[in-house]
Structure formats: C-alpha cells, structure tokens
Amino acid sequence: xxxxxxxxxxxxxxxxxxxxxxxxxxxxxxxxxxxxxxxxxxxxxxxxxxxxxxxxxxxxxxxxxxxxxxxxxxxxxxxxxxxxxxxxxxxxxxxxxxxxxxxxxxxxxxxxxxxxxxxxxxxxxxxxxxxxxxxxxxxxxxxxxxxxxxxxxxxxxxxxxxxxxxxxxxxxxxxxxxxxxxxxxxxxxxxxxxxxxxxxxxxxxxxxxxxxxxxxxxxxxxxxxxxxxxxxxxxxxxxxxxxxxxxxxxxxxxxxxxxxxxxxxxxxxxxxxxxxxxxxx
Amino acid sequence: xxxxxxxxxxxxxxxxxxxxxxxxxxxxxxxxxxxxxxxxxxxxxxxxxxxxxxxxxxxxxxxxxxxxxxxxxxxxxxxxxxxxxxxxxxxxxxxxxxxxxxxxxxxxxxxxxxxxxxxxxxxxxxxxxxxxxxxxxxxxxxxxxxxxxxxxxxxxxxxxxxxxxxxxxxxxxxxxxxxxxxxxxxxxxxxxxxxxxxxxxxxxxxxxxxxxxxxxxxxxxxxxxxxxxxxxxxxxxxxxxxxxxxxxxxxxxxxxxxxxxxxxxxxxxxxxxxxxxxxxxxxxxxxxxxxxxxxxxxxxxxxxxxxxxxxxxxxxx
Numbered sequence: 001x002x003x004x005x006x007x008x009x010x011x012x013x014x015x016x017x018x019x020x021x022x023x024x025x026x027x028x029x030x031x032x033x034x035x036x037x038x039x040x041x042x043x044x045x046x047x048x049x050x051x052x053x054x055x056x057x058x059x060x061x062x063x064x065x066x067x068x069x070x071x072x073x074x075x076x077x078x079x080x081x082x083x084x085x086x087x088x089x090x091x092x093x094x095x096x097x098x099x100x101x102x103x104x105x106x107x108x109x110x111x112x113x114x115x116x117x118x119x120x121x122x123x124x125x126x127x128x129x130x131x132x133x134x135x136x137x138x139x140x141x142x143x144x145x146x147x148x149x150x151x152x153x154x155x156x157x158x159x160x161x162x163x164x165x166x167x168x169x170x171x172x173x174x175x176x177x178x179x180x181x182x183x184x185x186x187x188x189x190x191x192x193x194x195x196x197x198x199x200x201x202x203x204x205x206x207x208x209x210x211x212x213x214x215x216x217x218x219x220x221x222x223x224x225x226x227x228x229x230x231x232x233x234x235x236x237x238x239x240x241x242x243x244x245x246x247x248x249x250x251x252x253x254x255x256x257x258x259x260x261x262x263x264x265x266x267x268x269x270x271x272x273x274x275x276x277x278x279x280x281x
Numbered sequence: 282x283x284x285x286x287x288x289x290x291x292x293x294x295x296x297x298x299x300x301x302x303x304x305x306x307x308x309x310x311x312x313x314x315x316x317x318x319x320x321x322x323x324x325x326x327x328x329x330x331x332x333x334x335x336x337x338x339x340x341x342x343x344x345x346x347x348x349x350x351x352x353x354x355x356x357x358x359x360x361x362x363x364x365x366x367x368x369x370x371x372x373x374x375x376x377x378x379x380x381x382x383x384x385x386x387x388x389x390x391x392x393x394x395x396x397x398x399x400x401x402x403x404x405x406x407x408x409x410x411x412x413x414x415x416x417x418x419x420x421x422x423x424x425x426x427x428x429x430x431x432x433x434x435x436x437x438x439x440x441x442x443x444x445x446x447x448x449x450x451x452x453x454x455x456x457x458x459x460x461x462x463x464x465x466x467x468x469x470x471x472x473x474x475x476x477x478x479x480x481x482x483x484x485x486x487x488x489x490x491x492x493x494x495x496x497x498x499x500x501x502x503x504x505x506x507x508x509x510x511x512x513x514x515x516x517x518x519x520x521x522x523x524x525x526x527x528x529x530x531x532x533x534x535x536x537x538x539x540x541x542x543x544x545x546x547x548x549x550x551x552x553x554x555x556x557x558x559x560x561x562x563x564x565x566x567x568x569x570x571x572x573x574x575x576x577x578x579x580x581x582x583x584x585x586x587x588x589x590x591x592x593x594x595x596x597x598x
Contacts, residue, residue, distance in 0.1 A: 115350060115354070116382045119378045122343075129349060129350060132348070133354060136355070155343070162341070163344055
C-alpha cells in the first residue's frame with residue numbers, strides 16, 4: 001500500500017504526462033484525462049489484482065476496460081508508470097508507427113490494452129462478457145469498466161445494463177466519469193440524462209454515488225466499497241463526480257478542453273501547477 | 282460430367298445447429314450467444330445440453346457482439362447467432378471495433394441470409410452482408426452451400442483463431458456435398474471439370490450452378506464448376522488456374538453485385554488475367570415478400586440465369 005502522499009505525487013506526474021503528450025501532437029483529449037487521474041491511480045495502485053507481465057486472457061487477474069477510449073492519455077501514463085511499458089514510450093503518443101494510438105487499440109500489442117475503444121458505448125458489453133468468462137472459469141476475480149457520462153447517451157450501454165442486472169453479473173464494477181460535460185457543451189444542455197442514479201437503480205444495479213472523484217482517499221474508499229458489494233447478485237456502478245480538467249485551473253469549469261490541446265504558453269502554465277515528481281518522460 | 286446425387290433436403294442452418302452441438306460436446310471453451318432467435322438458428326440442442334455456456338441476450342444484438350468479444354478474453358470461443366441482417370448491418374460498428382479491429386476470436390453465425398428468407402421481405406433479406414464483412418481487415422467470410430458443408434464449416438471455424446463471419450440460410454435445399462468431403466478454410470472445391478467456361482458459385486447458388494452445368498452440357502458447352510465457400514481469403518489459385526484454361530467466367534451468388542464474390546473475382550482477374558465475366562447476383566435492388574423460389578427467379582438467381590449468363594460470356598471470349 002502506497003501512502004496518499006506517494007499517490008498524489010504520482011498524480012502530479014501523470015498530469016504532466018497528459019498535458020505534455022497532448023501538447024506534443026496538438027491533438028488528444030486532456031479534459032477527461034485530467035479528471036480521471038485519481039481514478040486510474042487508485043485503480044492500478046491500490047485496487048486491481050493485476051500482473052504487469054501482460055497476458056491477453058488475464059486469467060486469475062482483475063481486468064479493466066476503458067470504454068471512453070478518448071481519455072487514452074491518462075491510461076497510457078498510468079500503465080507506463082505502473083510498469084506495463086517504458087515511460088519513454090509515452091513520447092510516441094499519436095505518432096506514426098506508435099503502439100500508443102489516439103484511441104486504445106490491440107493491433108500494435110500495447111501491454112495493458114485488451115480491446116479497442118473509441119467508438120463509444122461498447123465497453124460495458126465487453127466487460128459483461130469478460131465477467132461471464134471469469135465465472136465460467138471459476139475465477140473469483142473482478143472486471144472493472146470506465147465510461148463517460150455523455151457516453152451513456154449510447155443505447156448499447158443500456159442493453160448491457162439490462163443484461164448484466166438480469167443475469168446477476170455481480171463480478172462487474174462499472175464507473176461513470178460523471179463530470180457533466182461533453183464535446184458540445186454541458187451534458188444538461190446537450191442531452192440530459194435526468195435522474196441518473198435512479199436510472200441505474202431501476203435497471204437493477206447497486207449504485208454508489210461519490211461526490212469527491214478527485215480526492216485520492218475518497219476514490220480508493222469508494223472502489224473498496226464497490227468491491228465489497230460484488231458477489232451479491234447485482235452488478236455495481238459508481239457515479240464518480242469528477243471535474244473535467246482537474247489540476248489545471250484554466251481547463252476546469254468548462255467543456256472546452258474535452259478535445260483541445262494547450263499551446264506552448266498554456267503548457268508552461270499547466271506544468272507550473274503540477275510538479276515534476278518522478279521525472280518527465 | 283461428374284454427378285452429385287442428392288443425399289437429402291435440409292436447411293443449411295441445421296448444419297450449423299448440429300455442428301454447434303457437436304462442438305459443445307468436444308470443447309468446453311465453446312460458448313454460444315443468441316438474440317432471441319434460438320429456434321430459427323437451430324441452437325436449441327446446444328442450449329439444452331450446455332445451459333451454462335448458452336447466453337440468451339434478448340433483442341440486443343449490439344450488446345451480444347460486445348459480450349462475445351469480452352468472452353474471448355478468458356479463453357472462450359463464442360458463436361453468436363441471429364439473422365444475417367442483424368449480424369452485420371445492425372451491428373457493423375460493434376463488429377468493426379470490438380471484434381475485427383480487436384482481433385477477437387468470435388464466430389459470427391448468420392442465418393436467413395439473402396432473398397431465400399422469403400415472405401418476411403426486404404427488411405430482413407440482407408444482400409449486402411458479404412460486402413460489409415469482407416471489407417473488414419482480419420475478418421474471414423464463409424458462405425457454405427448445403428447442410429453438410431455448413432456443418433463442416435462450423436466445425437472448421439472453431440479450430441481457426443480469429444474473427445469469422447459464417448453465412449447460411451433458411452430454406453430446405455438439396456444436400457449434395459458428400460459428408461466426408463474435407464473442408465478447408467480458404468480452399469475452393471472444383472466440383473466439375475470443364476473446358477469452355479468457369480462457373481464460380483457460393484452458397485445456395487452452387488447447386489443451381491451444377492444444374493446449369495448439366496443443361497449446358499446438353500447444349501454442348503463444357504462448364505467447370507468451382508465452389509468458393511470462403512469468399513475471404515479468396516482461393517486465387519483455383520480461379521486463375523481455371524480461367525487460364527476456359528478464358529471466361531461466370532460468378533453466382535445470393536448477394537448484391539456490389540461487394541459480393543463476383544467483385545472479389547473481378548478484382549483478382551483485372552490484376553492478373555483480365556477475363557470476360559458475367560455476374561449472377563442482385564443488381565442494386567432490395568428484395569420483397571414472396572416464396573424463396575419466386576424471389577430467386579424474379580431477381581435473376583435461377584438455374585436459367587446461370588445458363589443465360591454463361592452463353593453471354595462465351596460470346597465475349
């Protein structure tokens with residue numbers, strides 16, 4: 001177990017990686033990536049039973065699927081900094097011949113990635129299938145997924161939600177990055193999800209709402225809480241309230257940094273707000 | 282010419298269902314998913330014998346494709362079952378991203394393909410599925426011609442690692458492929474030797490091509506009939522070897538011209554041995570309600586259409 005200070009130090013470095021990767025290409029998705037830093041670090045450092053010596057089938061390991069694949073920068077950074085591949089490879093993000101594709105993919109064989117994602121709405125189905133495979137294999141390990149809140153506008157999410165609840169896929173923990181923003185604006189303005197907690201409940205899921213999605217201890221606690229609720233006949237969903245752009249002041253409070261890259265000046269500003277704790281790639 | 286006696290009359294989907302049950306007995310990693318069409322897909326035997334490995338997903342094909350992709354992670358070999366239309370056009374993006382691009386070992390098994398679905402009409406008569414699926418990198422596309430070949434193909438794809446689209450149909454059709462004929466993915470079968478024209482057929486059109494060859498023989502035309510069951514990867518060698526001899530070719534399939542086997546063949550020939558070709562296929566139209574036989578006749582997929590196309594291509598030699 002790492003201390004909260006150690007995890008926060010890692011978070012600072014991951015935030016630097018994210019803005020540097022996106023800046024280097026003048027493309028990518030910093031907003032959602034920054035908002036999910038605590039989730040990824042808590043998951044990979046404190047929650048998952050996983051093996052960084054990557055095996056596609058992941059037998060006897062917990063599995064994670066990123067359904068909102070556009071926040072690949074945070075995933076790549078955390079995978080590299082937890083030992084899946086060399087940190088220096090982060091420099092290849094979105095470049096020709098890279099394993100770090102704009103959206104996560106398996107074709108290039110990047111360790112840690114088990115399915116392509118980017119076209120939204122598909123990851124909960126994949127997670128449900130992988131969770132069923134674990135049950136068939138007699139494994140007691142869990143499957144985790146992450147989704148954007150805007151992504152829940154896709155119908156396939158609710159097909160999977162009906163299936164998983166109706167068939168007691170209770171080794172599955174979905175997390176919704178509930179930041180209330182999407183490309184075109186605030187989620188409430190683009191297409192409201194209404195009573196999201198009530199929707200998941202009525203679909204038969206065990207729902208946990210966490211207000212402090214950028215508080216490391218709170219995220220670890222809610223993931224542990226979710227873990228303790230598995231195996232009880234219901235899939236579990238965490239509605240994790242995060243701040244898009246968290247950790248970079250000018251990227252917060254707006255949807256505008258969903259998919260825009262900082263310029264040189266903005267990069268310097270963002271880096272000045274996040275100390276280089278573990279060495280830049 | 283070589284004769285193929287009719288061994289019976291059965292739907293190709295039953296070949297799938299019977300083989301799936303056999304696979305269930307042989308390999309406990311084989312699992313099956315169905316979107317509320319268990320009876321239509323002939324998956325009941327598997328479902329009853331292996332209930333823990335059968336997943337009824339309801340009318341939710343997108344979720345079925347994603348779940349199938351997920352089940353491969355952990356070593357399962359998922360066979361999905363629904364109509365061809367709902368296995369392809371309805372879920373194209375799911376198949377593209379979660380299965381083909383992700384190189385998942387999913388077997389997409391699709392029944393009621395083409396016009397021979399019959400009375401339900403054009404909403405269900407997909408004639409574009411081969412085109413959609415063959416365009417996807419990593420995807421193997423197979424369209425067997427009778428009960429025995431569908432059974433053999435189903436068994437073969439379980440041993441192949443990677444995504445496969447297996448297309449079969451609803452109506453009872455003659456069984457003429459001997460039960461012991463080997464099935465090899467990507468290897469065409471020369472059913473009849475001939476010297477004047479090559480007829481390449483897939484799916485339900487293979488039997489019609491054989492019947493057409495008999496009529497052509499009476500007219501003094503020697504047709505070579507090749508069964509291409511695997512549209513992708515295409516057996517280029519068997520086609521090239523044949524056209525070098527015959528110098529003309531007819532392709533026959535229950536599909537649109539656009540995207541079909543015929544287009545794969547012309548794409549091959551224009552790069553290698555430019556050859557006069559005629560297409561027996563649906564020409565840029567949707568189907569309609571009717572009996573399978575009525576529809577095959579109206580849309581130009583009958584025995585006589587193969588004969589007419591052959592006579593036309595011979596004049597272009």
